[in-house]
Amino acid sequence: MSLLRVENVSKQFGSLIAVNGVSMNVEPGELRAVIGPNGAGKTTFFNLISGFLTPTAGRVTFDNEDITHMLPARRVWKGIARTFQITEVFPELSVRENLRVPVEVAAGHRLSPWLSADDDGEIRARVTDLMDMSGLADKADRLVGELSHGDQRATEIMMALALKPRLLLLDEPTAGMGDQETYDIAQLIRKLHKDQSLTIVLIEHDMRVVFHLADRIMVLAEGAMLAEGTPKEIAANETVQAAYLGKAAA
Amino acid sequence: MTQLILFNVFNGLIVGAFYALMALGLSLIMNLSGVINFAHGGFLAVGAYLAYSLIPYIGFWGGLIVAPFLTAFIGLIVERVLIRRLYGRDPLYSLLLTFGLAFMFEDGTRFIWGAQSLPYQVPGWLLSPLSSELFFLTGYRLFMVLIVAIAVIGLFLILGRTRLGIRIRAGTLDLETVSVLGVNVRILRNLNFGLGIYLAGLAGVLAAGMLGLQPTIGSSLIMPSFVAIIVGGLGSLPGTLLGGLLIGVASGITTVFFPSATEAVMYVMMAAVLLVRPHGLLGEEGRF
């Protein structure tokens, strides 16, 4: 049974068709990469899944429930968390506080005027766990806005993870990073995927990362699906090579 | 009774035309620069008083033509010296700045021209009623409607046909792209501000003839202009025009049946519109 089912979704802005009848099924525990040239509609496609935009046609189902028109916050409660192409964090708060917000939301405390000592202890422990997992522990009290790009990215991923999602959407997690940072983030994603068998969909430009991590790959071009398959199949696919990999290599 | 209603509807239409003229200027500035110009009412008062002071020298028609341009010129300077510094910062700051300017304008006009109401000379032939049946249709009222109509049509022609207007509209949609395409955004915003202030000045000159001249003339017209923008649709100029006329007429009709609610009715309309269409009658979702 697929965890996420996207059926024939389209999104039109005026006369521009950004996404045109794309379908995708993601199985539990799968790591799916979405690739494609710039302007292929990858981010728009992501936005349709996370609720940032609603499709003009088609249907999105998560865990057998139709979420096509559900508000973003509700989708989060159902278990869909995401990161953004341009890092979205709380810049004037510390790493600890950045993580504390989603941990409290996930624990059902978003409207609480107070916490019991037990709850508070649990939340602190969970925040510490998340920081340890990502190597952010020694920067716990630094403001996130002052951290390196890589650490900000890592913070954002851990914030999404703090929600205990069943599906994690990562929009170009390694964008703008150097080799070492890219490697670190890729290792972090791999760890989440393998150790917690978390279902992940990611958009990525760095082909080394994609072929290293993905179970399956979907290729978008000009808003439509060009191909779909295992990394091996995609690497061997001539249409993809012509339309995308060829261009990237040239 | 019919005549009373007609009178008030017509009256409302005229008042609405003022609101619209004011609100169009406010909208222009807000859409391109993200600034709520609280001092808009102040500029209106300046326009009115300038016309008052000029009329003895250059006559009614001269005042009507020159005063709005002078007001716009003051607007260009204010934008250049003060408001320009605040673009790209939290909108809070431009709000507070224009708020302070509004105080200074109101007090300044009081200081220069005095707190008492001043008589405003309109040519005699414009004041006589057109017919005894429709006693309220004085020439001046028709004349005002005509001028407002010309101004509004002129504005839409400028925005639709001239290079400046097309750039303003493009800038409203996507300022970054316009700037990348080589348009000087600073000058564009400056001229756009001047255009908005010109409309305020014109509204002032016309309003003085109808409402009389007092320092609070501007602050009494600015709130309805806000309501016109909200009702008509945030970000939409035709919406602003529609909003102004609608609330004017609604107030006019209310005057007949429930005079003490004359001002309140526009706010009730605003609440109703916001409940049904949060972005106003002709506003677009997702513009802000």
Place this chain on the structure above:
Amino acid sequence: MNPIDYNKYTATVIVWLLLLTMPFWLPAIGGYSELGTRVVVLGLAAMSLNFLLGYTGVLSFGHAAYFGLGAYGVGLTIRYLVPSTGVGIVAGTLIGTIAGAIIGPMIVRLRGVYFAMVTIAFGQVFFFIAFRWHSVTGGDDGLTDWSRMPINLGFTTIDIQHDARAFYYLVLVVFAIAVGAMAWILRSPFGRTLIAIRENERRARFLGIPVDQHIWIAWTISCCFVSVAGALYALLNNFVDPRALYWTQSGDFVIMAVLGGMRSFWGPLLGAAIFVVLQDYLSSQTQNWMSFVGLFFVLVVLFFPRGVLGIIKRKVAS
């Protein structure tokens, strides 16, 4: 205790010491008792506004409306219903809070300048009601023929009516409760969601925070506190008129918050103190004090956008 917490703790102690002893030192530096009470009352209003402005990142320019409703609430209650200061404060607060809660859903979908504009415009509704409903509110002349009542605690009666110092301490007690509640909320999980919204609304939304709902609650809380301030303001003057509801009053609150420092808890109180003293001085010196207040706005925006405490914080940090 880390240095930041230590600084906050010190600031809180200093503020409370100054407030508690104000009636004793204020006359010595040329102030009068009523001025001190006004600072505390308007400081509470500015802090309530800052709950939205500085901590939720929402730009309200219409807080005078709820301030004024609190003021009329207490005045009307004492004048027509129950001659009791306590009941009046509660009634004024309730009226302001309920009005805020009702207006809330109509405005929470808007942001930035549009939010500001709609909040101002809605505020005007209440202004016109107070202005036009002459038979009840006294219209433009204001609501007169009432005054604050002595407070009967059973075993003793506090004469806040004639003893200005006793009234100051009553105001300070109410202030303490309101400010304490505000600080409490800001430290709670709910308070953290508000700061999260200020920091990055998009991120907050995609962390499962229904932003509009949270802003609505924050707005209502803020309206509640500002109407408490309004009620105290009416008691201070034994009088209310429509100017308490007028949009220029909202602007005063905003400038107080900005002047003191929006990002600090006590900033707006400091801003209120500076503003009240300045206005008091200017209006005694010149007829054209409005121009000077306007000029003051312009100067604050151009030269002190971070506010007094913002500047001090920066100096300390560097």
